[in-house]
Amino acid sequence: MLCHFQLLPNRKPKNASPRNTPNSILFLFKCSQLLIILLFQVYVLRFIFQYYSLPPLKPKTCEHGFVYVYELPPVFNKELLDQCRDLDPWHSRCNAISNDGLGPRATGEISGVPENLSPAWYWTDMFSGEVIYHARILKHTCRTMEPGSATAFYIPFYAGVAVAKYLFTNYTARERDWHSERLLSWVKDQPPWRRSNGSDHFIMLGRMTWDFRRSRDEDWGSRFIHMPMMKNILRLAVERDPWDALEIGVPYPTGFHPKSKLDLDQWLNFVRARNRTSLFTFVGGKRNVRGDFRTILQRHCYNESGLCRVVDCSGTRCYDGTSEILEAFLDSDFCLQPRGDAYTRRSTFDCMLAGSIPVFFWKRSIYHQYEWFLDDAPDKFSVFIDRKTVRNGTSIRKVLEGYSRDEVRKMREKIINFIPNFVYSLMPSDDDLGSGYKDAFEIAIDGVLRRMKEQNGMKINQMLN
Secondary structure, X not given: OHHHHHHOOOOOOOOXXXXXXXXXXXXXXXXXXXXXXXXXXHHHHHHHHHHHOOOOOHHHHOOOOOEEEOOOOHHHOHHHHHOHHHOOOOOOOOOOOOHHHOOOEOOOOOOOXXXXXXXXXXXXXXXXXXXXXXXXXOOOOOEEOOHHHOOXXXXXXXXXXXXXXXXXXXXXXXXXXHHHHHHHHHHOOOXXXXXXXXXXXXXXXXXXXXXXXXXXXXXXXXXXXXXXXHHHOEEEEOOOOOOOOOEEEOOOOOOEOOOOHHHHHHHHHHHHHXXXXXXXXXXXXXXXXXXXXXXXXXXXXXXXOOOEXXXXXXXXXXXXXXXXXXXXXXXXXXXXXXXXXXXOOHHHHHHHHOXXXXXXXXXXXXXXXXXXXXXXXXXXXXXXXXXXXXXXXXXXXXXXXXXXXXXXXXXXXXXXXHHHHHOOOOOOOOOOOOOOXXXXXXHHXXXXXXXXXXXXXXXXXXXXX
16 A cells, blocks of 8 residues: 555645645554554563563462561661670670671681581571571562562561560560560551551561560560560561460571582581491580489480580580581481470581481470471481480480481481571572572471461452352
8 A cells, every 4th residue: 555655646636635645644654653663662672671570480489479578667676786795794796696697607617517618607696597587588589579469578576686685684574575565566557567467477586485475574585475466477486386376486597508509418418428436425514403404414425435425515615606516416326405495406406417316305395396397207307215214214325226227327318308408598599500499598488478378368268258
């Protein structure tokens, strides 16, 4: 048609207005074509922009939804870090919470590990989880900046850091609760909270749950968990209350933070090939308490000096970590794990990280604690000896010698397979190495999102029915 118009003579027909001339029609036709082409290009460019502005695997890796991170007033996190010298009545906490919670590098200060893996080791404090989780979640693949698209809402409050300075000295109950009460007062005014009343919110507690469960003013800790607004909030805690369905036990941080899949694989191979010269080991300090069980274990170990290795952590000797602890675990088939201040211990994860098999004396030290990260049948990777039988004269050595070398090998292999699940790595959260590897943090956040998505699905079904 365009060619037809071009062959027409260039003269004005009778009674023809300028609009109806062939040249005018040709002009309009060309403009229409140009407009169509421009619209098509805009559509194509928009599609390309949307496609390539997202991480390629985001729909797949975020199948359970997205997490929104509250930007809290600094008094609830950043200012606590800035005041690190005042967080402990006896020791500065500045090193412990430095480096996004990883603590100082241990390079050149830790022995017993392959030299090329030394940069992956830090002096990480066992109560620094709140800082680690906050730093990691800000970079998480499934983080969203839009509250309306979130499946879960993370409250980055450093509850354990905030209460620590008030636990061991004569502070009032009101002082111990100050940060928690103000935090909840702030959160309740946020639109996402008003929409769900907190049922899609979660928090990470870097200390044992018992530090936040004060029933009476004169008792230990804060009453954070018993505050009315906490009744719907999901809690990740390094030690959970087994009877609280809103708590999930997550691993204590260890000092090993692999930066790559190669780091991790090299450590697993090193642990697997280690020549172990001791049957069992005990790492801990006795206490001046009548009938102290750790004193009994230490004495038992000294009496079996040819088979048991002792690292005496009395006083503050092990406060910032020591290479002697890691070497003792690396050299032993089994490690004794009595309860600490609570039922669980960071030492349990240090022990397993070295491929040593934990021996428990309280079932609450491992049962119903870390099921997202370890097998739900602890007898496959650990030994349980009732503390009462030990007090009555049962020989720990004889119990452990009763396991065949093949049984020991199988338990150790089970533990080695668990190591990736309970370390906190420095690998990219979106796993661009294609390894399929998920560390403790990734497993925890995936589990929260999955639980929140299922919970939301149940609510929708209830509304429809």
